[in-house]
Amino acid sequence: MPSIDALTGALNQFQGTLIFISHDVYFIRAIANHVVHVNAGRLTHFPGGYQYYLDKTAAVSARAGLTAGQSKAAARIDPAVRPSVKLKDQKRREAEQRQTRSRAAKEQQQVVHRLEKQIQALELKQTDLAAQLEKPETYEKSGRAMQINRELSEVTTELDRLIPEWENAAMKLIEVEN
Numbered sequence: 001m002p003s004i005d006a007l008t009g010a011l012n013q014f015q016g017t018l019i020f021i022s023h024d025v026y027f028i029r030a031i032a033n034h035v036v037h038v039n040a041g042r043l044t045h046f047p048g049g050y051q052y053y054l055d056k057t058a059a060v061s062a063r064a065g066l067t068a069g070q071s072k073a074a075a076r077i078d079p080a081v082r083p084s085v086k087l088k089d090q091k092r093r094e095a096e097q098r099q100t101r102s103r104a105a106k107e108q109q110q111v112v113h114r115l116e117k118q119i120q121a122l123e124l125k126q127t128d129l130a131a132q133l134e135k136p137e138t139y140e141k142s143g144r145a146m147q148i149n150r151e152l153s154e155v156t157t158e159l160d161r162l163i164p165e166w167e168n169a170a171m172k173l174i175e176v177e178n
Contacts, residue, residue: 005171012178025050030178048094055093101176108173115166119159126155 008030011018022028028035028050035046035053046053129152132138139145 008178009174012174030175047090048097052094052097105173105176108169108176112166112169112173115162115169119162119166122155122159122162126152126159129155 004024004027008027011031018031020031032050032053033048035048035050037044037046037053037057046056048056129148132148133145133152138148
């Protein structure tokens with residue numbers, strides 16, 4: 001999973017066009033913003049992400065979506081629906097999906113930003129406490145060095161808790177943005 005996450009992150013930063021073939025549903029969801037289904041030499045374009053493809057083909061599951069036949073997808077599309085209505089509905093759904101992703105990305109960005117501020121403040125406190133331990137006058141007052149060491153230990157413990165939380169939040173932000 002970490003290698004897939006790293007690859008996903010790198011590919012999402014790429015500004016050009018990527019064409020890939022995969023049976024990994026997680027990878028497809030993270031990268032694809034246009035799906036082309038190939039079946040019996042015929043290409044069927046789905047201009048949205050993988051979820052849009054699943055919705056259009058009415059696949060029961062993500063795995064079933066990987067193997068859905070083109071004839072099944074074509075049979076589910078009602079020929080009586082005018083193309084302009086389908087296009088409007090499609091654009092509306094795409095706009096709703098963009099808004100939902102945007103809201104989720106904004107919320108996740110706030111979580112990441114809050115954690116970054118907390119970590120930064122703790123790192124500054126950690127640096128300050130370590131500097132105090134280096135000063136000779138710290139050891140002149142009885143118990144002061146022990147108090148600073150306790151504070152430093154608490155700060156380090158809190159950092160050890162927050163940094164993985166921040167890493168998870170940052171990875172989630174990357175997933176939400178893409």
